[in-house]
Structures are given as C-alpha cells and as structure tokens.
Amino acid sequence: MMQFIENLDAAAVLDETGTYIYVSPSWQRFTGHTAQDALGRKVWELLPDTHAPEVLRTGKPVLAQVVRAQGVPAVTNYIPRLDANGKVIGVFIYVIVYGKQNVDDVSARLSELSREVEFYKKELSRIRGARYSMDNIIGKSDAIQRLKEQIYQAAHSASTVLIEGETGSGKELIAHAIHAGGVRRSANFVRVNCSAIPAELMESEFFGYVTGAFTGAAKKGKAGRFELANKGSIFLDEVNLLTPTMQPKFLRVLQEREIDPVGGDKSIPIDVRVIAASNIPLEALVETGQFRSDLYYRLNVIRIQAPTLRERKEDIPLLVENFIRQLNRQLGMVIEGVGPGSMELLMDYDWPGNVRELQNAVESAMNAAASPILRRKDFFQLEQRLQARKRRQVTSSGDFRLRPARQAFEREFIRDALAAANGNRAKAAGLLGISRTVLYEKLEQYQLK
Structure with a gap:
C-alpha cells in the first residue's frame, strides 16, 4: 500500500x-514544500484553495477538483477519514492528474464525453419522446390556424x-405537437391505444404489478x-373505450396523482x-351512461376539436404535395405531382376517413401510376368509392327515378373521358x-369545364 501511495503524483x-x-x-514536487515544512501545519496555510475544510465539515468526499500549487493545476480528490462510529477524524488527499498538459487532456476528454451524453440524451428523447411537432401539421386554412x-x-x-x-383527423399528431411544444418535451411520451389492451389486462398494463402479483x-x-x-x-x-371498472381507477389517478400497482x-x-x-364525443357517452361524468370533467379541462378534412378542403393540395414527397422517399419513386383532373376528383370527394384516407388514396395512385404525373385514372379506387357514395346518397334519399341517376x-362518364383525353x-368526343x-351541349348542361 505504501509503495502505491508513494508512486502517486502526490x-x-x-x-x-x-x-x-x-x-x-512526491508532495514537495507538487507544493514546493518539504515534508518537514508540511508536517504539523494546517493544509490551508500551504494551499489556500484546498477543499479539505469542506470535507471536515460535512464528512462527504469531494472529488476531481482542480487545485493550483506553484501555479500548476492538479485534479485532486478528498476522502473523509472516519472512526468506528462514523465521526470524521481527518482527510485523505491524493492527486490523480498533475500538470497543465495532463489536466487539459482530461478536460478535453470530459468535454467530449459531455457532448456524447447530450447527443444520446437527444437520441433517447427522439426515440421515446414525441415524433412530431407543430411543423408536421400541414395546412394554411382558417381551421388549421385556429388548431395551431x-x-x-x-x-x-x-x-x-x-x-x-x-x-x-390527426388526433395523435395533435398530442405529439402538444408534448413537443411543452416543458416536458425532453421526457417520455408514452402512447397507449386503449382499444388494443384486453379488458382483463388493462389494470396491470396501466399501473404495473409487483413480484408474485399473479400467476405468470x-x-x-x-x-x-x-x-x-x-x-x-x-x-x-380512444379513451372512450375504457371499461367501466377502469374508469374510477383513472379518476383516482387524475385526482390523487398516484397509482396502485397490482x-x-x-x-x-x-x-x-x-x-x-x-x-x-364523450359528452354523448356521458348522457347515455357509458362514461362517468366525473372522469369526463377531469379530462375535459382543455378541449381541442380536430377539424375534418371536408372542413378544410383548401389544404388538400398542400397535403397531397407533402404525401408525395414523403412517399417518394419511402417507396423510391419519382412522382412529380397530380394532374388537373386528379385534383378535381380529390377536391370533389368528401373524405369520410379524413387525412388518413387521403394519404391512402395518394399512395394507391402512386403505385398504379405509369407516368410522373398522377392522372385521374390512377385514382380508380377513389373513383369507385365516390360513385358508390353517390349511389347511396340517391337511394337513401328515396329518389329511385332513372333519369337523375x-x-x-x-x-x-364524360368527365372521365375528358381526363383520359387530357382535356x-x-x-374526348371520339372516345x-x-x-x-x-x-x-353536354358540357354546358352538366356545367363541366
């Protein structure tokens, strides 16, 4: 042990x-004072910036502190000496890095490690945090501006x-943007689809369990x-799908801010x-007795209504452009845009499936396309849905007259022919x-441009 101590820098x-x-x-080389000079003297008389008094006062170690002796920096550790009762009876001091070059090298390495830690913290936040932000909400309509x-x-x-x-309609995207824009952005963002958890597993999934809580x-x-x-x-x-037995447990979590593991x-x-x-709408479920009113009021502190796509059709061109750009990267395609006939179809449809249905329609058309510009015929699946919806609208209205149909x-049919003939x-008349x-005459009759 003495051999080890004597080979330390100090x-x-x-x-x-x-x-x-x-x-x-080696203490003399570090301080400039011989052992005879040091023994019997207070440490702060020789080294004014020592951290020994702090250790004597608190009984806690002080590590990796830079102390200067004779103008030379040294990284020094201070460890308390304790008796059998835990009382401080002195301090061990030892230098782990000595000399300006060595200290600079260690400092540079610590800075590098600090940058790496920050990088991995950001990566962890990206993986476990929100994937989207306000920038991912595409649109310039009044409805989108209010939403933002x-x-x-x-x-x-x-x-x-x-x-x-x-x-x-983008409810999860809104949730991501709220988390990403708040003070908790660097912490976890845990996503749970309540409909995907079996009723018998809900409690253990949400609140966890302790050792031996149940078989398995x-x-x-x-x-x-x-x-x-x-x-x-x-x-x-899909919080509306919480079971009646889970709703009071969630209410307690929101009220007491604590959970009870199974x-x-x-x-x-x-x-x-x-x-x-x-x-x-949860309020409708409350009226029918399917959702607890007290839990509804706890959840409905800040309420946000996600606008439907049919309420903001002016955003469709921007959304389509964004989807094409994303899908080109994902699918390795080079689609440049959509033709006038295609955009007319997209604007005419009422999109019951909202933005998600629009993305699906664009991806289907891109896979069917034979040219860089998506034509109306590439949206044949959407065209079929549109015709089916129009037939349902006619029959549901009770109008079975042949002439209007x-x-x-x-x-x-004429509009499809015009699209096929590129206007x-x-x-088109030949087709x-x-x-x-x-x-x-038909164009005038049906107000087709």
Whole structure:
C-alpha cells in the first residue's frame, strides 16, 4: 500500500484539525514544500484553495477538483477519514492528474464525453419522446390556424387535454405537437391505444404489478404505462373505450396523482401530463351512461376539436404535395405531382376517413401510376368509392327515378373521358362516340369545364 501511495503524483493525510500528519515523497514536487515544512501545519496555510475544510465539515468526499500549487493545476480528490462510529477524524488527499498538459487532456476528454451524453440524451428523447411537432401539421386554412393556436396554448399549460375528432383527423399528431411544444418535451411520451389492451389486462398494463402479483407475472414485477411516463406525458387514444371498472381507477389517478400497482400495498406518486383522445364525443357517452361524468370533467379541462378534412378542403393540395414527397422517399419513386383532373376528383370527394384516407388514396395512385404525373385514372379506387357514395346518397334519399341517376352517371362518364383525353374535347368526343357539338351541349348542361 505504501509503495502505491508513494508512486502517486502526490498524497497526504490530515487529522481532524486539518493538520498534515503524513505527506508522500512526491508532495514537495507538487507544493514546493518539504515534508518537514508540511508536517504539523494546517493544509490551508500551504494551499489556500484546498477543499479539505469542506470535507471536515460535512464528512462527504469531494472529488476531481482542480487545485493550483506553484501555479500548476492538479485534479485532486478528498476522502473523509472516519472512526468506528462514523465521526470524521481527518482527510485523505491524493492527486490523480498533475500538470497543465495532463489536466487539459482530461478536460478535453470530459468535454467530449459531455457532448456524447447530450447527443444520446437527444437520441433517447427522439426515440421515446414525441415524433412530431407543430411543423408536421400541414395546412394554411382558417381551421388549421385556429388548431395551431389551441395547440400552442395547451403546450404551455400543465392541465389535462381532451382531443376529440373523427377517425383519421390527426388526433395523435395533435398530442405529439402538444408534448413537443411543452416543458416536458425532453421526457417520455408514452402512447397507449386503449382499444388494443384486453379488458382483463388493462389494470396491470396501466399501473404495473409487483413480484408474485399473479400467476405468470415477471419475477421482478413490471412498471405500468403511467410509471413509464413519469415526469413526461401519456397519450390515451380512444379513451372512450375504457371499461367501466377502469374508469374510477383513472379518476383516482387524475385526482390523487398516484397509482396502485397490482398486488402492491403502497401507492406510487407520479407526475404525468395526461392527453386523451376520443373519436366519439364523450359528452354523448356521458348522457347515455357509458362514461362517468366525473372522469369526463377531469379530462375535459382543455378541449381541442380536430377539424375534418371536408372542413378544410383548401389544404388538400398542400397535403397531397407533402404525401408525395414523403412517399417518394419511402417507396423510391419519382412522382412529380397530380394532374388537373386528379385534383378535381380529390377536391370533389368528401373524405369520410379524413387525412388518413387521403394519404391512402395518394399512395394507391402512386403505385398504379405509369407516368410522373398522377392522372385521374390512377385514382380508380377513389373513383369507385365516390360513385358508390353517390349511389347511396340517391337511394337513401328515396329518389329511385332513372333519369337523375342516368344524368349523374353520364356527367361522371364524360368527365372521365375528358381526363383520359387530357382535356382535348375533340378526342374526348371520339372516345365517347358522339360529335363535338353534342359534347359541347353536354358540357354546358352538366356545367363541366
């Protein structure tokens, strides 16, 4: 042990008064004072910037502190000496890095490690945090501008958020943007689809369980989704599908801010921002007794209504452009855009499946396309859905007259012929087997451009 100590850059031992009682042979090189000069003197008399008094006062070690002796920096550790009762009776001091070059090298390495830690923290945040932000919400319509204002306000609040809207309207995207824009952005963003969890597993999935809670449980227990989201946010998609037995348990979490793991006897405090979403208005479920009113009021602190695509059709060109750009990267394609006839079809459709259905239609058309420009015929699946919906509208209205149905079919058929002829009327008339004069009359009759 003495051989090891004597080969350190410098080492010393102090008593409970801060007086040197031992210095290594190399101490003179470090301080400029011989052992005879040091022994019996207080450490701060020789090294004014020493951290020994702090260790004597607190009994806690002080590590990796840069101390200068004779103008030369040294990284020094201070370890308390304790008796059998834990009382501080002195300090061990030893230098681990000595000399300016060595200290600079260590400092550079620590800076490099610090940058690496920051990089991996950002990567972890990217993986376990929100994947989308406000920038991913595409559109310039009034409805989107109002939505972005609501997201900004919700992001700067700590209150619970309820997002309501039709399927495919972007409720999860809104939840991501709220988390990414708030103070919890660097913490976990845990996403849970309530409809995907079997009723019998909901409690253990959300609140976790302890060792031996039930047959087949993991030996070390398991943390629930709320515990994983601690200090961050949890997104409860399709919260309307929570079972009647789970609803009061969720109410307690929101009220008391603590969870009870299955099989445990102690509650765990949590700090979680709750963002819930429903594709059915919860108020309607409350009126029918399917959802607890007290839980509804706890969730409905900040309410955001996701606009439908038919409410913001002016955003369709921007959305289509964005989808084509994304899908080109994903599918390795080079689609440049859509033709006028195709855009007319997209604007005419009412999109019951909202943005998600639009993305599906664009991807299907890209896979059917034979040219860089998507033509109307490439959207044949969408065309079929449009015709089917129009037929349902006619039959549901009780109007079974042949003439209006035939005119509706003829109008769409002529429009398809124009699209196939790239707007060339003479060519379209040839495809239809009618004269140009008759075609012009039909165009006027059906107000087709």
